Amino acid sequence: MIDSNSILQQLEKRLTKFSDEPKIQNIGIVEKNSDGVVVVSGLSLAFMGEKIIFGNGESGVILGLEEDTASIILFDKGESIKEGDKAKRTGNLLSILAGEDLMGRVINPLGIPLDGTPAIKKGQKMPLERIAAGVVEREPVNTPLKTGIKAIDAMIPIGRGQRELIIGDRGLGKTAIAIDTIINQRSNVKGQKSNVICIYVAIGQKQSTVAQIIGRLKDKDALDYTIVIAANAPDPAALQYLSPYAGAALFDNHRRPATDHPDCYRRLRAIAPKRTRGQPSSVRRNGISSTDRVHRYVAPAVFSGQL
């Protein structure tokens, strides 16, 4: 049982965290607003990709930095932003909350729900623009991703983690292939979750078309393992531009770490330096043998039951 003293102590501890330091803000003044791009002077401490909030509550992201000015693309219409308005820094890179809570949700590229459900509060902050994983970090493609379309699975099989471009004239059924593939990932066992997470990014489509697709996914019980990111035709160009980045950020969050892979032992052996008899390796000289290093990497994988 918790006594009243400990509760009071906890509350006092929380109060001690509060610091009354003077607030320092770095602001900018709007110089020009044209076609969804706002030129702001000031903001001397701002950095590329930083989220900026304007006086009227609208926001944007810095996509160009010059000596005295910064160019910001807007996430809203920005009709009420005028010359002389103030713009504030947030100090945050543009990011999206990624996690299990997003499953079955329809969001915009900033993570704001479009399906009328409550906002997503839990999850890991994933920056929209980040350096892609290097070749070594990536797992080799060794597990097939069954699309459920016989012609594709037989003739041009796709692996998990592989990219595949679907190209063709309009009305040929490119979206249909993608949607069918998502639906076919559903588990055959009732109540069992699919082990494939699907992220569907709709860019510049009609709202009705996106609604139809979501309806279809819902009808086929495929929405539970799907995240839909939508930047529709009437949305600002900045949101449409950011949608693929948001999709990639969510994908990165769900990507399995390379050390969980059964093949990691072989790959780590390849990376580890080879020792010769006469000359000990630099790793050995430091007191850690190459095999020790490999074992250290492999140990977590063994405990997680991957090897």
Next chain:
Amino acid sequence: MTVKLLKQLIKYSYNNNMLNPKNVNRIANLLNRNDLKLYIRAIKIQERKLSVFIDTPMNNMKLKEKFKDTFPHKNIYFRNDPSLMLGARITADDMILDINLNNTLESIIKFVEEDYD
């Protein structure tokens, strides 16, 4: 107009951190419409860089003198803002420093809202 030329014109427009109307008029008469726009914008930015705005809730002459010593090479403008309650808000170029009671109360409210939800 190049950035270098614009900088030179701005330098020529000021005497001891004060805008020289004679020089400004002379430059303005020589510029075309587009260049004049750029020139006006550059002057506005320069003015902002050279000015410091100090908002205080009351007229305290001693405090004003102190601020003049703190920013010796800047044009200081004092404004009255009773909403600050106590302290001051200093705006220098694109930086705002809030050292006032209003800011303290606001940060307490924010802290309580975030931590005691």
